[in-house]
Amino acid sequence: MPQELLRIEAKKPGGNWTDPAVQFRKGVFCYSAAAKNVRALDLPNPRDWQPFDADWKLPPDWKRILLEGMKERLEKYRSFRLFMDICVRCGACADKCHFYVGSGDPKNMPVVRAELMRSVYRRYFTLTGRIFGRLAGGRELTEDIVKEWFYYFYQCTECRRCSVFCPYGIDTAEITMIGRELLNLIGCNTNWVLEPAANCFRTGNHLGIQPHGFKDSLEFAADELEEITGIRVDVPINRKGAEILFVMPSADYFAEPHYYTLLGYMMLFHEIGLDFTFSAFASEGGNFGLFSSHELMKRLNAKVYEEAKRLGVKWILGGECGHMWRVLHQYMDTMNGPADFLEEPVSPITGTKFENARSTRMVHICEFTADLIHSGKLRLDASRNDRWRVTYHDSCNPARSMGLLEEPRYIIRNACHRFFEMPENTIREQTFCCGSGAGLGTDENLEMRLRGGFPRANAVKYVQEKHGVNLLACICAIDKATLPTLLEYWAPGVEVGGVHELLGNALVMRGEKPRTTDLRGEPLSAEVTHA
Amino acid sequence: MQVVYSFGAVGAVMVAAAAGLVIGGSAWIAVVAYAGFAVFLAGFCYRVVQWAAAPVPFRVPTTCGQQTSLPWIKSAALENPSTTSGVLGRMGLEILLFRSLFRNSQAGLHEKRLILSEQKYLWLAALAFHWSMLVILVRHLRLFVEPVPALVVALARIDGFFQLGAPDFYVSDMVLACALAYLLLRRFRDPVVRYISQFSDYFALLALIGIAASGLSMRYVTRVDVVAVKQFALGLAAFHPVRPAALGAMFAVHLTLISVLAAYIPFSKLMHMGGVFLSPTRNLANNNRAKRHVNPWNYPVKTHSYAEWEDDFRAKLKAADIPLEADHATRASAD
Amino acid sequence: MASSNDLVEQWFAQTLESFPDLSARFLAEEKDRFRNPVGHALHTSMAALLQEVLGNMDAGKIAPALDAIVRIRVVQDFTPGEAVGFVFLLRSIVRGSNPPRPAMIEARIDQLALMAFDQYMRCREQIAEIRANEIRRQTRARPALQRK
Numbered sequence A: 001m002p003q004e005l006l007r008i009e010a011k012k013p014g015g016n017w018t019d020p021a022v023q024f025r026k027g028v029f030c031y032s033a034a035a036k037n038v039r040a041l042d043l044p045n046p047r048d049w050q051p052f053d054a055d056w057k058l059p060p061d062w063k064r065i066l067l068e069g070m071k072e073r074l075e076k077y078r079s080f081r082l083f084m085d086i087c088v089r090c091g092a093c094a095d096k097c098h099f100y101v102g103s104g105d106p107k108n109m110p111v112v113r114a115e116l117m118r119s120v121y122r123r124y125f126t127l128t129g130r131i132f133g134r135l136a137g138g139r140e141l142t143e144d145i146v147k148e149w150f151y152y153f154y155q156c157t158e159c160r161r162c163s164v165f166c167p168y169g170i171d172t173a174e175i176t177m178i179g180r181e182l183l184n185l186i187g188c189n190t191n192w193v194l195e196p197a198a199n200c201f202r203t204g205n206h207l208g209i210q211p212h213g214f215k216d217s218l219e220f221a222a223d224e225l226e227e228i229t230g231i232r233v234d235v236p237i238n239r240k241g242a243e244i245l246f247v248m249p250s251a252d253y254f255a256e257p258h259y260y261t262l263l264g265y266m267m268l269f270h271e272i273g274l275d276f277t278f279s280a281f282a283s284e285g286g287n288f289g290l291f292s293s294h295e296l297m298k299r300l301n302a303k304v305y306e307e308a309k310r311l312g313v314k315w316i317l318g319g320e321c322g323h324m325w326r327v328l329h330q331y332m333d334t335m336n337g338p339a340d341f342l343e344e345p346v347s348p349i350t351g352t353k354f355e356n357a358r359s360t361r362m363v364h365i366c367e368f369t370a371d372l373i374h375s376g377k378l379r380l381d382a383s384r385n386d387r388w389r390v391t392y393h394d395s396c397n398p399a400r401s402m403g404l405l406e407e408p409r410y411i412i413r414n415a416c417h418r419f420f421e422m423p424e425n426t427i428r429e430q431t432f433c434c435g436s437g438a439g440l441g442t443d444e445n446l447e448m449r450l451r452g453g454f455p456r457a458n459a460v461k462y463v464q465e466k467h468g469v470n471l472l473a474c475i476c477a478i479d480k481a482t483l484p485t486l487l488e489y490w491a492p493g494v495e496v497g498g499v500h501e502l503l504g505n506a507l508v509m510r511g512e513k514p515r516t517t518d519l520r521g522e523p524l525s526a527e528v529t530h531a
Numbered sequence B: 001m002q003v004v005y006s007f008g009a010v011g012a013v014m015v016a017a018a019a020g021l022v023i024g025g026s027a028w029i030a031v032v033a034y035a036g037f038a039v040f041l042a043g044f045c046y047r048v049v050q051w052a053a054a055p056v057p058f059r060v061p062t063t064c065g066q067q068t069s070l071p072w073i074k075s076a077a078l079e080n081p082s083t084t085s086g087v088l089g090r091m092g093l094e095i096l097l098f099r100s101l102f103r104n105s106q107a108g109l110h111e112k113r114l115i116l117s118e119q120k121y122l123w124l125a126a127l128a129f130h131w132s133m134l135v136i137l138v139r140h141l142r143l144f145v146e147p148v149p150a151l152v153v154a155l156a157r158i159d160g161f162f163q164l165g166a167p168d169f170y171v172s173d174m175v176l177a178c179a180l181a182y183l184l185l186r187r188f189r190d191p192v193v194r195y196i197s198q199f200s201d202y203f204a205l206l207a208l209i210g211i212a213a214s215g216l217s218m219r220y221v222t223r224v225d226v227v228a229v230k231q232f233a234l235g236l237a238a239f240h241p242v243r244p245a246a247l248g249a250m251f252a253v254h255l256t257l258i259s260v261l262a263a264y265i266p267f268s269k270l271m272h273m274g275g276v277f278l279s280p281t282r283n284l285a286n287n288n289r290a291k292r293h294v295n296p297w298n299y300p301v302k303t304h305s306y307a308e309w310e311d312d313f314r315a316k317l318k319a320a321d322i323p324l325e326a327d328h329a330t331r332a333s334a335d
Numbered sequence C: 001m002a003s004s005n006d007l008v009e010q011w012f013a014q015t016l017e018s019f020p021d022l023s024a025r026f027l028a029e030e031k032d033r034f035r036n037p038v039g040h041a042l043h044t045s046m047a048a049l050l051q052e053v054l055g056n057m058d059a060g061k062i063a064p065a066l067d068a069i070v071r072i073r074v075v076q077d078f079t080p081g082e083a084v085g086f087v088f089l090l091r092s093i094v095r096g097s098n099p100p101r102p103a104m105i106e107a108r109i110d111q112l113a114l115m116a117f118d119q120y121m122r123c124r125e126q127i128a129e130i131r132a133n134e135i136r137r138q139t140r141a142r143p144a145l146q147r148k
């Protein structure tokens, strides 16, 4: 019977994870890094190739390079060695990865993703593995395994959700990071990671916007703000002697809906009279090096402190971005510090000391703004956000690598009237990733992203149906770039915005003209536009 | 396949134990016990030293709650500790109560039925297994020390509180047996866990089951001569193995399996007993921005410095009227 | 005739066979709709579809249910045939249950299959569209780009 046939064809055997064969189908992987970008960063083995090619043109001694790279990292990272050794395969993490939940592909279970690397570790670096091979869970390192690693390590958004549930805190993101670092040694990179990194290295930001373009963007934003509020805000760039250096993800000044968040920052800084400067050199807080190797992360991050020192500011304020804050919070001070040329951050408006940032000397804009609101320094008219019914998406990095959970919520609650949380097991430390983080957010990888983002979108859809939510607020540039796409597909009708966009809408500025539109240029309803 | 090998391996150990007993008598048992214990000690130390020798270049705790930031925002002292005592608390919860594993648990009403998820039993079984194992280990101390410490006596008394029919019936024995049975069953039954299970996983479980079964049978069925066991054990502990009265094949199997498992620990995932204390995502405080973490192998990297950047874009910077480092002084005085 | 609940369960189970065994079990057994959104969506939507096939064939109810299922399968590792093939599974299931007016029901299932295929195509087109929209959004601030 035909329908029986169909069933047999459709049946996918569970198989055995030790078989490394993978198929690079269009829509579910990222293209390779163009040779010029690899060269621009002095990384190994620049060449023309694509993941679907049979021959990846690996260097002749690729196997030695990988094994030596592994050995080196086992000695340098306790996390790596430990996570290779102590997984008991209890399976607690198995169904915690959004890619597994969305795709059903068993190799997307965090434990298996890690085993892809662990099996090679056992074969070459443990006594039992060297003697007993497969029986001790070892796998011979082959080119197929390199391809498998590439496929699955670029199917992990390094979101750390699995780590929350593991009894030993095994963080598959850490293993993925090392895995990508190893692949990087033999020239297996993706363009979506390396092109922004190469741009950033040269011009200071991911899109490769040059200083004059940077200035134009900000001036343009100031023009738009003048139209909306009647107030001309300053755009200080590379200004020496400012008290504070402000660093944001570059998407804030070139992409939508990030841009409205930028407007929000600029309004806020003007209103409180902040003595600050932008920098056209440190024109990117984001760091795609994080998605490639620790070394590249450090190379791209160096400009933040370098610029703060050059400009002679007292401390640094950072905009809304997820992975940027992973780097700033957990790596920057260690990599490029100590920041002894800066001062311990104190809010010039409220006098609050940011004790939690006394060493790194960089404060998150949500911490800064929450403090302003709490001290009663801002006049907010939440009714200007009345067209929104808001929910909040915790971005992975601020949630699981910082614990920045309440500050943005506090701002949202003050800036708008209608705020609804998504279900408990999809927010805060259990938040579901957008499915596009860690350098996966490219359009050629869209189907994979739609799979991985489904658990997140599903929870959004739930609050959309239940509470009529029509805006998803978040504090991450990658979210703002990719969640609109995700929601267009899974929960049409829900838009995406930044927390400081909501703040900007609500902020009552001294001397402003009666507002007729919000920052998106959408009319405010009549009763709201009182002067 | 992995299961078959594991059964085979555990069976082989048992056979070897019995054969050894026949050929070498209890001297053989002593040799095996010493060897097993020596390998365990040396191996365990080696592995822990190996881990400890690897630096922790970055402070990367996984945060599971609100950070410590502004004083009026309540932080999650245990889920996202920023102090050493908080970290101790977090580790305590993790090690004593398996906090993270508990997160998997959920009990909920679905379609009007109360459903306890499978994962909840994992937490329960894991906790039951580890705790009862600890109790049993401590109880075994009475075989190795004379006089028996009061603590051990007290523990045994509590453990034996429910005199369910049999004299000296220990609750921990039953709990351990049930938990082990569940854990093994889960490996067979749950397709996800079966998919990821390896030789090592089955072997460890089967060996433990073998140890438990032989121990229980000595206790409740064959009624081993405890005085003789103690004499032998005290001898072992004093490095003066005595030649005891016949202790039987069960005893040989029990002790051999223990020795083999002990020796296997350093080569396997069972090292998690030491590793759990060292996990950098759990045992570090999330005070990254308050206290600098030092990476011992931090090395200089190639960057694109401001000076190079200014050189690259000088003309454009000038045209856009962005202050330059070179003529900043002149600008300042002109202003 | 078997209860429609049984039929849904059979249909659901057979559809899950297109996933690897272990995932099929997860999709079937994890009841939390947020932990297991795929399983939940498939199950509730299939129940809704079956009700319509055996009942009124109300297009207003069929469309969203069909959409929920097809939308998911479009982005998973399935060929177009596999993605919409789940509809055909219903045939033998329903036939086995000896329904009244079998010819009508089979015709309805065929109709459902066609609708599923249409929906599949619409989702594909939408993916192309949202891809284009995404690229557009990434270049909003014109000045920055014009002066490259």
Ligand code: SF4
Binding pocket: A086, A087, A088, A089, A090, A091, A092, A093, A094, A110, A111, A165, A166, A167, A168, A169, A170
């Ligand atoms: S939860 Fe941890 S120990 Fe358990 S399988 Fe996953 S990584 Fe391994």
Ligand code: SF4
Binding pocket: A096, A097, A098, A099, A109, A110, A113, A155, A156, A157, A158, A159, A160, A161, A162, A163, A172, A173, A176
């Ligand atoms: S870090 Fe996130 S994406 Fe990666 S395996 Fe864990 S849960 Fe999946």
